[in-house]
Amino acid sequence: MKQDNMHETFDVERIRSDFPILSTKMNGKPLVYLDNAATSQKPNQVIESISNYYRTYNANIHRGIYAIAVEATDAYVDSKVKLAKLVNAKGMEEIIYTRNTTEAINIVALGWGGANIKQGDHILITQMEHHSNLVPWMLLARRNGAVLDYVKLDESKSMLDMQSLEEQLENEPKIVAVTHVSNVLGTINDVKHITRKAHDHGAVVLVDGAQSAPHMQVDVQDIGCDFFTLSSHKMLGPTGIGALYGKFDILDKMDPVLSGGDMIKSVTFSDVTWNDLPWKFEAGTPDIAGGIGFGAAIDYLNGIGMKSIRDHEKKITKYALEKLSGIKHLKTYGLGKEDLERRGGVISFSIDKVHPHDVSQVFDSEGIAIRAGHHCAMPLVEEILGESAVSRISFYLYNKESEVDRAAQAVELVKKTFKVG
Numbered sequence: 001m002k003q004d005n006m007h008e009t010f011d012v013e014r015i016r017s018d019f020p021i022l023s024t025k026m027n028g029k030p031l032v033y034l035d036n037a038a039t040s041q042k043p044n045q046v047i048e049s050i051s052n053y054y055r056t057y058n059a060n061i062h063r064g065i066y067a068i069a070v071e072a073t074d075a076y077v078d079s080k081v082k083l084a085k086l087v088n089a090k091g092m093e094e095i096i097y098t099r100n101t102t103e104a105i106n107i108v109a110l111g112w113g114g115a116n117i118k119q120g121d122h123i124l125i126t127q128m129e130h131h132s133n134l135v136p137w138m139l140l141a142r143r144n145g146a147v148l149d150y151v152k153l154d155e156s157k158s159m160l161d162m163q164s165l166e167e168q169l170e171n172e173p174k175i176v177a178v179t180h181v182s183n184v185l186g187t188i189n190d191v192k193h194i195t196r197k198a199h200d201h202g203a204v205v206l207v208d209g210a211q212s213a214p215h216m217q218v219d220v221q222d223i224g225c226d227f228f229t230l231s232s233h234k235m236l237g238p239t240g241i242g243a244l245y246g247k248f249d250i251l252d253k254m255d256p257v258l259s260g261g262d263m264i265k266s267v268t269f270s271d272v273t274w275n276d277l278p279w280k281f282e283a284g285t286p287d288i289a290g291g292i293g294f295g296a297a298i299d300y301l302n303g304i305g306m307k308s309i310r311d312h313e314k315k316i317t318k319y320a321l322e323k324l325s326g327i328k329h330l331k332t333y334g335l336g337k338e339d340l341e342r343r344g345g346v347i348s349f350s351i352d353k354v355h356p357h358d359v360s361q362v363f364d365s366e367g368i369a370i371r372a373g374h375h376c377a378m379p380l381v382e383e384i385l386g387e388s389a390v391s392r393i394s395f396y397l398y399n400k401e402s403e404v405d406r407a408a409q410a411v412e413l414v415k416k417t418f419k420v421g
């Protein structure tokens with residue numbers, strides 16, 4: 001996949017200057033934003049593209065034949081073409097815009113699952129899924145009388161157990177749904193291998209790319225998966241828009257999930273025919289501004305280069321793991337710094353006897369935004385890690401080592417405040 005690279009070297013200060021929020025303060029201290037797994041910040045280019053649409057060519061798409069309606073339609077479609085290229089789909093027909101990853105997975109569970117999952121069928125997911133890739137399958141299983149199975153984690157509690165995958169595949173699941181990168185552990189799963197194994201057993205495969213698409217080169221054809229899902233707001237784009245990639249032949253056979261305007265080719269008083277892909281799945285006026293903003297975010301990511309972004313995150317994650325591993329009474333979860341090839345820039349941690357909400361509050365008072373809780377992965381955090389909650393820092397292209405230093409200082413402040421050690 002070709003990547004343009006406008007920056008000869010990765011210039012983090014130059015990148016930061018594009019993000020207005022990064023020069024603001026929180027609680028009187030320069031903001032350190034380390035909650036990128038929850039949502040990313042937005043560069044001026046994205047903010048301006050949305051404002052420019054509303055200021056100069058706001059019109060509904062696909063309908064008008066006047067100039068600004070054509071301009072809006074072109075910009076929205078163009079965004080899909082860009083996303084198709086970014087993830088190496090065969091074309092924009094395979095890219096359905098949704099509100100977010102959650103909605104994309106629900107479309108598969110309701111649309112594909114509703115038609116294909118029958119009483120007694122098996123659905124296979126893993127123990128490290130976000131609720132978005134767990135609850136829709138649990139509901140589908142309950143509704144259709146299917147069985148929901150899980151691939152276990154191995155002894156490291158960081159990786160999927162490939163023996164468990166093999167065993168579960170013996171049940172011949174109809175679908176295997178797996179996260180590409182865990183939002184709690186940071187583990188990068190070998191989704192290409194999992195897809196091949198699942199296909200060998202006749203299963204359809206969905207990969208949840210919410211935490212991978214923003215941070216690394218994704219090639220859906222190389223992975224071979226049937227569905228891939230992502231959220232714009234985690235990859236520099238606006239909230240309210242995400243995407244479902246699906247192989248053309250599968251999407252073509254699926255019935256739409258939502259219906260109404262725009263998704264039809266023709267309607268009579270007694271019948272209806274569906275619009276072409278991808279529009280068959282986008283009922284009603286879509287998030288036009290969101291789509292346009294997402295297109296600008298993809299331009300920005302391409303300008304830096306996904307490989308450079310991944311390399312930068314690997315470096316900062318290594319630095320952070322080294323720094324944190326030297327702190328007594330602090331435990332990190334997930335793979336260590338020697339496993340950076342299999343690990344993204346998400347580091348969950350806990351400090352002896354201090355509740356993660358207290359940790360987060362001290363960080364907040366220092367101007368540092370981190371996340372504390374179960375991270376929408378309650379079964380993983382509670383039943384596998386044995387914690388009620390954990391703290392989490394997560395990086396993106398604009399984070400720098402001095403911000404890790406400030407986080408480490410905040411940890412010392414937590415320990416002092418709560419008399420740890």
Ligand SMILES: Cc1ncc(COP(=O)(O)O)c(C=O)c1O
Pocket residue numbers: 037038100101102103130132133179181182183208210211231242
């Ligand atoms: C792995 C994973 N999957 C799914 C989601 C859901 O994304 P969204 O809330 O944008 O639908 C998240 C969000 O944090 C995630 O980390």
